[in-house]
């Protein structure tokens with residue numbers, strides 16, 4: 001008998017947790033890793049411990065590095081660094097393989113075309129080669145023919161690059177999305193922008209350390225959500241019995257991911273129904289009177305039916321949910337049994353510190369706004385917006401780049417916009433740590449890239465960006481330069497990290513920051529005047545002076561001292577750790593950074609910076625945005641079902657298709673080891689990425705359920721075709737115990753395509769059908785209908 005998806009959903013749940021992914025294990029060093037072993041062996045000489053900041057992803061965790069005889073031999077977490085407090089994710093363990101990689105690009109290079117051999121050149125020639133072209137474009141008023149794409153997270157180098165582009169004119173910097181943009185926009189629409197004093201920047205933050213109950217709608221918490229080093233540390237604390245309380249984690253999702261399996265309970269559900277599930281839980285909270293009545297009555301609007309200034313009647317959130325999202329309806333949409341929704345809702349509402357995360361989000365797969373609105377409505381119902389253990393938007397000042405007129409951060413265009421800029425034939429494309437881009441580019445886009453006259457890479461490894469480039473400006477590894485960090489994604493406090501170089505740079509590699517300063521000098525005196533620092537330490541010192549003058553926060557120290565300082569500050573006492581800018585600078589770089597741990601709202605937020613001054617279940621900003629987009633000027637022009645578009649709702653994710661044509665739904669995911677793209681040239685990361693690593697290199701796979709495999713005569717390790725409306729690719733099959741029938745998973749990205757350990761294979765991007773959010777118009781590769789059959 002064939003097990004249908006519906007049967008699976010009713011049988012499954014937490015019971016399946018713990019069986020999946022059982023064969024994803026650390027396999028130890030293989031021959032690939034042995035190739036690098038001589039470089040990381042012990043060396044005679046003095047042993048030292050130094051501190052640095054990881055840039056293997058945008059998280060920027062603090063590192064503790066052991067060196068022997070001038071060689072780095074071990075990397076751990078820095079116990080004083082508040083983001084990760086001594087922990088690191090597996091990616092950081094591969095850092096030494098980056099430093100000592102046998103194929104490191106160690107000097108600037110140039111060539112006429114990508115298929116021509118490289119010529120090694122001096123830094124002066126390299127910077128001038130780029131500066132001459134930039135000058136010519138500027139003289140012809142064609143600055144928009146320069147496009148810079150970065151894979152770095154927020155930080156001083158990103159701000160400097162963005163400022164350079166702002167002064168140069170033309171396109172803003174495109175950065176790898178954090179994946180949190182949709183959730184942030186939903187919260188901004190419903191709760192308003194926070195008050196900010198400098199620059200106006202802000203970001204999404206969760207107080208997960210103090211959360212009691214976490215409802216996770218599909219986020220891969222343990223595989224690269226937010227800042228992995230921080231999230232993994234939190235996960236350990238949630239289960240730390242010495243805290244005296246345990247945080248419960250409930251995972252809603254369609255794939256037996258590591259996060260689903262390690263959660264207290266996995267609630268399997270139909271793909272793309274997060275909004276419906278959240279509204280089903282809202283239905284229980286409202287029907288059973290379990291919601292936070294005080295917060296809803298005093299601090300929200302749109303909960304009850306209301307009439308606007310033009311006299312138009314609107315349905316309130318309460319009636320909307322009770323009429324449209326009854327349990328039987330939600331259960332039918334999501335496949336989640338009604339009793340599960342009721343039980344989870346009651347637990348969620350049973351005390352403070354409950355928070356809902358999601359929808360499923362990652363840098364290349366932003367969730368949908370309609371789902372995010374429903375999830376934020378859930379947070380409002382339990383009073384967790386701007387409250388301890390909850391979610392809020394916090395000011396994000398970051399590094400106070402001196403000379404504000406050098407131009408601040410401009411908003412990055414969306415992935416959609418970036419692809420359209422690529423289509424407009426830029427003359428110069430700079431790829432700064434941007435190997436992630438190749439996970440989302442199909443053959444047509446790669447051909448566009450090949451037609452760009454000058455492609456510049458900052459990569460220090462032979463990767464997809466160097467294969468396309470005609471000019472290589474190799475950056476150092478993080479251990480070979482001044483490292484700086486700032487508050488990473490979803491982190492609740494303001495923080496700036498700073499460390500000196502641990503090692504001398506290998507070869508002629510140089511920090512990208514210094515290349516940018518040299519480029520400003522070489523391009524135009526008017527631009528150079530905005531960037532007067534002679535090198536990176538001079539720039540960092542100027543920034544440090546500004547932080548010192550803020551007169552708040554603390555230099556990093558032992559956790560126990562910080563808790564005492566926090567207590568004092570909450571009681572109205574604060575005393576600086578420094579007496580002068582000079583003293584601040586000395587301690588800033590030796591202690592590793594500065595932070596302000598008192599920033600999270602001490603008292604629950606009561607008023608919001610929305611048009612109504614309250615949290616809005618019916619976002620007036622969204623109403624205004626959609627009216628403007630539709631050219632609607634008068635209320636009489638609004639369609640009768642207008643409120644449906646504004647209120648949190650479920651929207652079908654996949655376009656209707658003949659189910660016989662494509663029976664399965666493919667959900668790509670980003671494994672932790674390749675989170676944010678790049679670094680797949682490192683053998684250790686290849687090795688721990690999945691079941692098909694080995695001496696010949698890593699191979700991508702497709703995960704399918706035992707039922708779907710049996711039905712197609714497929715066994716584990718068979719080669720299969722995965723076919724969508726866009727084409728077909730080959731993959732090795734992985735039959736996954738616990739996987740839902742009808743849903744297949746696949747890692748986004750694959751083995752290296754360049755270098756000595758390259759494993760050529762079809763790109764998943766060739767078959768993914770992009771989906772665009774109807775409101776935000778943001779492109780994502782969330783799900784695609786496919787068929788699978790044996791090769």
Ligand code: SF4
Nearest residue numbers: 054057060061089229
């Ligand atoms: S989470 Fe990112 S920054 Fe932190 S250790 Fe891992 S790779 Fe490095």
